Amino acid sequence: MYRAQRYDEAVSLFQFFFKQSNIVPNIVSYNFLIVSHCECKRVDVGLEIYKSILAEAPFSPSSVTFRHLTKGLIDVGRIGEAVDLLREMLNKGLGADSLVYNNLIKGFLDLDDFDKANEFFDELKERCLVYDGVVNATFMEWFFNKGREKEAMESYRSLLDLQFKMTPATCNVLLEVLLKYAKKKEAWELFESMLDRHTPPNFQAVNSDSFNIVVNECFKEGKFEEAVSTFKKVGTKMGSRQFAMDVAGYNNIIVRFAEHGMIQKAEEFFTELKSKSLSPDVTGYRTLIDTYLKDQRIDDAMRMFEMMVEANLRVITAYANRWFTELIQNNxxxxxxxxxxxxxxxxxxxxxxxxxxxxxxxxxxxxxxxxxxxxxxxxxxxxxxxxxxxxxxxxxxxxxxxxxxxxxxxxxxxxxxxxxxxxxxxxxxxxxxxxxxxxxxxxxxxxxxxxxxxxxxxxxxxGHPEPTGPLYQRGYPEHTGPQQQRGYPEPTGPPQQRGHSEQSYPFIGSR
CATH class of the missing domain: 1.25.40 (Serine Threonine Protein Phosphatase 5, Tetratricopeptide repeat)
Structure with missing residues (x-):
């Protein structure tokens, strides 16, 4: 419900499962509840839940709790209280969380208080041996928006000079900022370095979102063959391995080809998806059915609809009614x-x-x-x-x-x-x-x-809409890995809030 932006229903579900059904919630459950209230500007309710966790729960708030609350406070213009919450987090011994600091840094940059933002950045670097590069992406975007391109790229290069072992979530944010502001050479160099560092199971340097960003850029420029070669691209360094593409990656390229009227290519990738022992989901079927109906390929649409139902996928009412109506109109x-x-x-x-x-x-x-x-x-x-x-x-x-x-x-x-x-x-x-x-x-x-x-x-x-907008406005799970191996991670937000659990950064900590 949270991912579908149905926040009030997410709150109702919490009530149903953990109040009416007497299931014991954990901190992940409470974090979903808190962020749902914060997204609806009910930050005071979120703070009350936080206080109830401190008073009654057998566990403590996590760094994700503070990410949601600090962002919620900043969104309603209460940045001073967000600073107090950061200090409270540090006093509780949770350590310096890059994404909490990033919320404050972005908040002060949005107020054009560069000095205060830089003060928190310096504090973060003092407290952490390694910090999340999303912070640099936040500064880069602010510099670009101010027309200070030189300083934006200096911030980017200073991050690369530190040679941090960055996860896909961090690199993806940097990729999007670079492409957004026409730094294509640097973006492709970053993507290729990610491929070179992809050495699973030791380290996963890319995910399907990484490929989606650069594939979408190829489609944006009308370079369809390059999009296909990029989709299958592998690192060139010794030890690098090909990324095992997941359903989300296949869905993206299927949707892009369908959008450009290249249904045959979309069908090829749909067939390839099934040949990889992956199961197509609603997005893949819906894309092809809609395209077939648009092209008046009624028999193909009917066949794909039948396949979708036989695959035990749920067809939500909006799709079912639209498809049945069009198919019935075609006998x-x-x-x-x-x-x-x-x-x-x-x-x-x-x-x-x-x-x-x-x-x-x-x-x-x-x-x-x-x-x-x-x-x-x-x-x-x-x-x-x-x-x-x-x-x-x-x-x-x-x-x-x-x-x-x-x-x-x-x-x-x-x-x-x-x-x-x-x-x-x-x-x-x-x-x-x-x-x-x-x-x-x-x-x-x-x-x-x-x-x-x-x-x-x-x-x-x-309904369950697909995520829209730039990748840095969406969330990332705290634990990376192939999509089909992920569970139900805690919700995250824009790159300024996104994060990785401390398990993802075992070398991050307070000095």
Missing amino acids: KALECSQVLTKMGERDPKPDSSTYEIVIKGLCGGGVFDVCLNMVGQIMKYGVGVTPSLREFLLQVFEKEGRRDEIERILDERRQGNFQQSYSQPSGFARPAGPGQHQQPVGPPRFRPPTGFSGSAGPTRYS
């Missing part, structure tokens, strides 16, 4: 009913609006027996028939002289005696008989929490 109502039947065999069940689209499409095509089957599925799964759909069905079947059949299906549910009493075409699942009624499985719908809810407003939007 694929019967095929759509088969796909929807497969979707209904798993939880969560399709939305009632999805069933309504397909049912009306079947009626429009005169496939009334299959339509009866779909209505039976709605009743069997307890999805529900809207008043408008009920009225539509009664009118349509009355014209066909079969009103009694549809009424019997619609009414038997109410009488607690739902059973099959309509013609059943072959190839479709029979609805449950008496005593076999299935209730939808899944967590109960939860209400907004009573605790830590602050002044929660409406959810911003639903």
Whole structure:
């Protein structure tokens, strides 16, 4: 929910799992709660949660806790309190965290207080043997925005001179800043040095985001062949190894080719993805289905939709309704009913609006027996028939002289005696008989929490959108590694907040 920017729902989930269900939260759970409130400008609520951790929890706040809180305070113009929180972090013995310092440095730079920002930078360098190069990226961007290109590049070169062993998260931020301000030569040199230092399992110097940044730059310049060669690029130094590309990297290049109308190349990479023993996710399927529909390749869109459902991937209501509508308009109502039947065999069940689209499409095509089957599925799964759909069905079947059949299906549910009493075409699942009624499985719908809810407003939007904007505005997990090996890391924000756990930097510490 946090990654989808559905912050109020993230707060509600915390309430459901850790208050109503009595599951014991850990500091990672609390950090998600704190950052969700801070993103909604409810920083005082976040501070109250922090105080409750100090007073009641059997664990202490982590450096990530202070990252979220300092950024939240700075975002609402309370930088003085953020400085106090930094001092509190140091007094608790957590050590100097580069990303907390970076929040303050960026905050003072945004206020054009360069001297104060530089003062905190000097303090960080005094306290740490090695600091995160994201701090230099923050200074670089500020210098570039002020037209002070020479000083920006001096900051970059001073970081390289230190020869820190930088992780992909840090280098990716530097890559984006360099490309954003047309320092392409330096950006490509940095990327190639990352490839040379990629020596897993000893050290992972690149990740799929690294490749996505430079591949996207190739597409931006219209260099499609170079994008492909970059996608497969390997370091040249002894010991360097090829990066094992993950699904996110394949998704990116598939989307880019699709955006440029090069569907054949997108299909090639989709096929290659499957050949690598990787499983395509919603993004890959959605991209191809949308492109096929746009190009009026209806059979290909239908085939890909079926593959997606057979892969046990959830099709959210917005996508399902749009695809079913377009496919039915192209005379694929019967095929759509088969796909929807497969979707209904798993939880969560399709939305009632999805069933309504397909049912009306079947009626429009005169496939009334299959339509009866779909209505039976709605009743069997307890999805529900809207008043408008009920009225539509009664009118349509009355014209066909079969009103009694549809009424019997619609009414038997109410009488607690739902059973099959309509013609059943072959190839479709029979609805449950008496005593076999299935209730939808899944967590109960939860209400907004009573605790830590602050002044929660409406959810911003639903669904699971892909991350947008420059990479340095997105988050990185604290632990790096192939995407398919990552779990559910703590949330992070822009490069100024991003970080790595101290496990990622065993040599970082206070002097």
